[in-house]
Amino acid sequence: xxxxxxxxxxxxxxxxxxxxxxxxxxxxxxxxxxxxxxxxxxxxxxxxxxxxxxxxxxxxxxxxxxxxxxxxxxxxxxxxxxxxxxxxxxxxxxxxxxxxxxxxxxxxxxxxxxxxxxxxxxxxxxxxxxxxx
Numbered sequence: 001x002x003x004x005x006x007x008x009x010x011x012x013x014x015x016x017x018x019x020x021x022x023x024x025x026x027x028x029x030x031x032x033x034x035x036x037x038x039x040x041x042x043x044x045x046x047x048x049x050x051x052x053x054x055x056x057x058x059x060x061x062x063x064x065x066x067x068x069x070x071x072x073x074x075x076x077x078x079x080x081x082x083x084x085x086x087x088x089x090x091x092x093x094x095x096x097x098x099x100x101x102x103x104x105x106x107x108x109x110x111x112x113x114x115x116x117x118x119x120x121x122x123x124x125x126x127x128x129x130x131x132x133x
Contacts, residue, residue, distance in 0.1 A: 034080040037090070037124055041077045044097060044117040045070055051100070051110035062104045069096035085128055094121050 052058060052066045073096075076089040100106075101114050 034083050034085060037085065038077060038080050040117065040120050040124055041073050041080070041093075044093075044114075044121065045073050047110070047113045047117055048073075048097070048100065051104075051106055051114060054107055054110065055105055057105060062100075065096065065100045065104055069093065069100050072096050087125065087128070090121065090125055094118055094125070097121070 048066055048069050052063070055062065058066075072089060072093040076086060076093050079086040079089060097114055097118050101111060101118065106114070
């Protein structure tokens with residue numbers, strides 16, 4: 001009977017190890033920075049477009065800030081298609097989105113989404129530096 005319980009424990013440990021191994025492998029190899037960056041870039045561009053459509057009023061300067069942020073994100077994304085991570089273009093994009101947050105009239109929801117986007121883009125920048133530093 002003791003052998004039966006020992007075999008069950010061994011089997012349970014084996015199953016646990018098999019289930020845990022993919023999670024550990026995934027944790028060791030993060031998503032390629034350009035793929036993660038493309039996802040964040042797309043989401044941020046969508047959030048900027050949504051914010052501009054639902055803004056209570058949009059002046060010429062506000063439109064220019066939206067356009068700059070979207071254009072610079074697009075420039076950064078274009079580099080990503082060739083697996084080139086341009087930190088300067090990312091920094092410019094982050095600054096542009098932050099400018100929209102700081103100077104444009106936004107709904108509470110849009111402000112929260114754009115703040116989240118800026119935080120995630122800054123984290124991406126820091127992670128990229130850590131991976132290549």
